[in-house]
Amino acid sequence: MSIGNILSKSSDWLRGDGPHHHIVVTSRIRLARNLAGVAFPGRAKAAERVDVLEKIRPKVESLPEMVDAVSLACQDLSPVDKLLLVERHLISREHAAKKAGAAVVMNRRQNLSIMINEEDHLRMQSIRSGLQLRAAFKAINKVDSELEQQLDYAFDSNLGYLTACPTNVGTGMRASAMVHVPGLVLSEQINQIVQAVNKIGLAVRGLYGEGTEALGNLFQVSNQTTLGEKEEEIIDRLHKVILEIINHELNARQVLLHNKPNTLLDHVGRSYGTLRHAYSMNSKEALNHLSFAKLACDLGFYGDAQRHAIDELFIETQPAHLQKGSQQRLATDERDVLRAEIIRSKMASFAPPDLESVLVREKEARGGAKKEPPHGSGAGEEPSGTDFF
Amino acid sequence: MLCDVCKAQTASVFLTQIVDGKIQKVNLCDPCSKEKGVTDPTGFALADMLFGMGAAQQIGANIGSEGVRCPQCGFTQAEFKKTGRLGCSVCYVTFAEPLKELLKGMHKGLRHIGKCPERLRLTQERDSALRQFHDDLRAAVVEEKYEEAAALRDKIRALELSGGVKGD
Numbered sequence A: 001m002s003i004g005n006i007l008s009k010s011s012d013w014l015r016g017d018g019p020h021h022h023i024v025v026t027s028r029i030r031l032a033r034n035l036a037g038v039a040f041p042g043r044a045k046a047a048e049r050v051d052v053l054e055k056i057r058p059k060v061e062s063l064p065e066m067v068d069a070v071s072l073a074c075q076d077l078s079p080v081d082k083l084l085l086v087e088r089h090l091i092s093r094e095h096a097a098k099k100a101g102a103a104v105v106m107n108r109r110q111n112l113s114i115m116i117n118e119e120d121h122l123r124m125q126s127i128r129s130g131l132q133l134r135a136a137f138k139a140i141n142k143v144d145s146e147l148e149q150q151l152d153y154a155f156d157s158n159l160g161y162l163t164a165c166p167t168n169v170g171t172g173m174r175a176s177a178m179v180h181v182p183g184l185v186l187s188e189q190i191n192q193i194v195q196a197v198n199k200i201g202l203a204v205r206g207l208y209g210e211g212t213e214a215l216g217n218l219f220q221v222s223n224q225t226t227l228g229e230k231e232e233e234i235i236d237r238l239h240k241v242i243l244e245i246i247n248h249e250l251n252a253r254q255v256l257l258h259n260k261p262n263t264l265l266d267h268v269g270r271s272y273g274t275l276r277h278a279y280s281m282n283s284k285e286a287l288n289h290l291s292f293a294k295l296a297c298d299l300g301f302y303g304d305a306q307r308h309a310i311d312e313l314f315i316e317t318q319p320a321h322l323q324k325g326s327q328q329r330l331a332t333d334e335r336d337v338l339r340a341e342i343i344r345s346k347m348a349s350f351a352p353p354d355l356e357s358v359l360v361r362e363k364e365a366r367g368g369a370k371k372e373p374p375h376g377s378g379a380g381e382e383p384s385g386t387d388f389f
Numbered sequence B: 001m002l003c004d005v006c007k008a009q010t011a012s013v014f015l016t017q018i019v020d021g022k023i024q025k026v027n028l029c030d031p032c033s034k035e036k037g038v039t040d041p042t043g044f045a046l047a048d049m050l051f052g053m054g055a056a057q058q059i060g061a062n063i064g065s066e067g068v069r070c071p072q073c074g075f076t077q078a079e080f081k082k083t084g085r086l087g088c089s090v091c092y093v094t095f096a097e098p099l100k101e102l103l104k105g106m107h108k109g110l111r112h113i114g115k116c117p118e119r120l121r122l123t124q125e126r127d128s129a130l131r132q133f134h135d136d137l138r139a140a141v142v143e144e145k146y147e148e149a150a151a152l153r154d155k156i157r158a159l160e161l162s163g164g165v166k167g168d
Helices: A003-008 A046-061 A079-087 A133-148 A182-186 A190-199 A231-259 A261-277 A283-298 A304-316 A319-326 A332-346 A355-367 B030-035 B046-053 B055-063 B077-083 B096-106 B118-142 B146-161
Strands: A024-033 A070-073 A103-106 A112-116 A122-129 A173-180 A202-205 A218-223 B013-019 B022-028
Touching: A003 A070, A003 A079, A024 A133, A024 A231, A046 A070, A046 A103, A046 A112, A079 A319, A112 A133, A122 A133, A133 A173, A133 A231, A133 B118, A173 A231, A182 A190, A182 A231, A182 A261, A182 A283, A190 A202, A190 A218, A190 A231, A202 A231, A218 A231, A231 A261, A231 A355, A261 A283, A261 A332, A261 A355, A283 A304, A283 A332, A304 A319, A304 A332, A319 A332, B022 B030, B118 B146
Parallel strands: none
Antiparallel strands: A024 A122, A024 A173, A070 A103, A103 A112, A112 A122, A173 A218, A202 A218, B013 B022
């Protein structure tokens, strides 16, 4: 299977059918492994890295999970294809920059990707829609157990799996969930949450991992420590924290709707207007407006079809996806024009969200005693059965 | 809260920095913060300072100014300090002592209790069983319990024959 084939299909996790997928976009587990007796990729010479690749690649390709997989050497990929894989979270930015010996093997559903000669000899990742950390771990753990029978891992009885960076030693596992939390950002609670999460040994990062900006109200929460705890314990802790974050986010939205409905509705309404009518939009602006379009889905203004369209736009409006779609190199301003065009056409059928109805409901709720909490207006197709209220 | 450097005065400067994706925090008193030149937080490398306070000093003390080289990959401590990465799995042995300090601050514990490759798990269990049998055998010989010693010798042989054992 070629890269064109695989990339023409959207990733499995984009279907957005996992538990809590309204707030938890994806769950990912990554395991780092190295071969014993060979320098880590950062230290190894090009020839050594190629040796490692030749040793590992056939084993990975012959995994039962990798039937129908695509196996790509980084140096054979165009810059656009590499960026495209980064945008789909199939490879890291660092890996995209690597040359001799670096490769990636991924399955057709794109929920399993194995990088060879990234920072470690093996970086194996499993990705799922919604909050499915345990399922993601189960999948990648199986792959790891299959590979360990054929490869001699660098393992120390005290320190566990040895990794290039001491921050990964032990389990070599990074578990992370990407959460969409506009409520926490708007109500300015996000910093508090980040601090609280940091205190219990978890890290919060932006959309594309380490050192990246938090765009579109999207954050990645992951474990910081890898030594001294079992994999399952780390995952359980993260799972519980994500459930807490979901609750806080739902709460924040409800409080906003109740106390500052105009603030919330203003964001939703303006984003709708901009997305529907802009003729040039950079990627940052698009992500931020799409975030509020996603929120509009959660609020019940749109149905599942529209929700899916919005989720796809998050990926399709990324720079490499735009370039690939247009089959030609585009300058930044051309990309901005194309991005706005794609968004306009995909959202052409979106009726304006019935924001007034929310205000009316809130007034009623305030006027009367404890009434039923408000429900979606159903302005879209069918209400999405959101777990928001 | 006491200053992390002098551990005598109350800290008044609280620094948080993200290094390699890890949040590190340091609390300093006024004089120490001046001494360390913490005037411009952006240009101030917390990692270097943390190293200076713990691991790097130890490495320096243990290996002198020349610096230890990893016998397998030739990696030096200076390179580690620069990149934050190790060169190969043997580096974990080469720099074991200073790493211990570093790992203590980074992780929940110093011993891996998670997954272990199946092959190694069996080997490890066999190795520790073998060690125990050898100890028992020596004791039995000293105490002239020859029947027991013979039984132990048979157990050792059987284990060693089961393959993949690092005999000693």
